[in-house]
Amino acid sequence: MTTSPFDSFRPPESGRRRRRASGVRGAVSGAAKDVAKGARRGWMNREGGGQREAPAVPDAEFSSYYGQPVVKPVPWDHRISAYLFVGGIAGTSGIIAAGAAATGNEVLRRNSRLTSMVTVGLSGAALVADLGRPERFLNMMRTVKLTSPMSVGTWILSGYSAFAGVTTASEVLGMLPARGPLRPLSRALAPVTAPATIGQALMGAPLAAYTAVLLADTAHPVWHESRKQLPFVFVGSAALASGGMQMLLTPLAHAGPARRLALLGVATELVAMHQLEEHLAQLRIDEPIVSGKGAGKLRLAKVLAIAGGVGTLLSGRNRLAALTSGAALATASALTRAGIVEAGIESAEDPKYTVRVQKDRLEARRSNGVVDDSIVTVQ
Template sequence: MTYKRVWQSPKRGGRSASDESAESYYGVAPIHKPHWKWLIIAYFYLGGISGLSYVIAEIAEVAGGAQNRAITRAGRYISFGTLLPCPVLLVFDLGRPERFLNMLRVFKLRSPMSVGTWVLVVFSGFCTWAALVQAAQDELLNWFGAWTYAIKAVPARWVGVMGAPFGFLLGGYTGVLLAATAVPLWTRNALLMGPLFLASSASNSTAALTLALSLSKAPHRAVARLERLEVFSLVTELGLLSLNRKRLGSTIGRPLSAGSTGRLYRFGVHGVGIIAPLVLTAVPMMTG
């Protein structure tokens, strides 16, 4: 393969080799663009909601009470509903289904992708079982006959607790996966990426649960508890993002302050994604 020296092209206005090499290696980008697009972005988003919705649901199950029971019910269904597209998104991104199966042949503890694949598989089992238990409790599986009684006989609380760590991992491992790449924006703050994605997953999950409970006319105390958790998650996410931006510096962090990516980061991530929902949730709590 040969590369054309872009600085030699007359369309570049006679730029020198030194000018061109300041931005690239003679027209060749120093970092390859990621091959994945919206499929993986959607997986990050839905997987985070699924993992943390499950965790919140099982914490509410252990805590007990009528208000928490509504949180458990909504969390199990939301977790299962957002989990369903995740394997499909990964398979479509890989191009061929057998590639996903090939990743299950081995388990590499030092590979975030290998760990994440197995986390998704194991969590899928716990999440599906929790949804079945909830459906059986809601008498939606009566047509299963004896299977319904068998599902109800299993101690759902302890099975749910065993699956909670995998929900946490699903919500945060994607940040660790990005930190293991060669992109300076991600590797510079490798230790912050996991907690940042976990906080983002928590804020998205609590927002989804709050919306679901509000539409179903759940007890006000249950909604209020979720709103407090949402505010805490948003504040944590905002703090981690600010720390991440500060540690990047002006050179590595330039994409987050310039161009279309910078505008998306400021107005999309910070403005619409964090500050707006934080104000809309926190202000009524303080004034009401």
């Protein structure tokens, strides 16, 4: 005899009833009862018909798909949030480095190049840690699939890392005395440093934005439905984070471009995040970012971004204010990434966010007279 977790839903079986001698009269009486009760219960449901057999599985409820989410949430944790955060800093730091090299700002160029190399290394380490084994990252580089954001993102990260390695090596060699074997190495890097700087700048923006496309390409409702606004949120967040980092590392006299980039990032993120919230509110799936697990992080990120932006405007001559504002901006970016990740996972765990959007779209098509494009809309 075997048992099943669904046995608890089966009603207790009663002993077989003895057939009456007058089988015809019993059949007529049973048929009359079925007709009388047919209006309130059907032969296919749990309450009546046949031998009163119960379904083999529990009734599906709106809160689950037989006890499971409709969309399987990704098994991500803080490592992916860190990957998104430091990857954004790396991308926009390369842009700052190119601008500083073009304008002759050597201090800002050196700091931003070193920052980009460190953060892109941390980004790769966080990604490999989430994948579990380093060879999984190498396996993604065996092919190029333009329709896969993960494949394209892997090549963007690898190409950016190569350019950043060249510019950082050139910067480090310039800081060391040109003696012995370092001299020919410096001469070998000199012709390729400028092209590497340009390549790093060109791939900086895609590195900061592709992770938003990666999230939006999934079926998680909050991420997928905000696919038009999420790239702007991530790019703005990366700009204010990298600007804040250079405000921490670079003296006031050389950090002017970083402050301007940080202010641009603050404005971009706040506007894009507001549009994202309004869009999700129209779809009635904004609870994860308003009152869900990541809502507190997103609210604090907004407060820190505003405070950091105001401090950046006032920190032109105050080093302490610049340090405080830079730290606030970097923290705001980290909280934004973590809050977005948590909100997206929460929206996949609760089936109502998936079903609600689908039902609203079906209803909108029905109201427009479109009833033949889906079997569930056929009247």
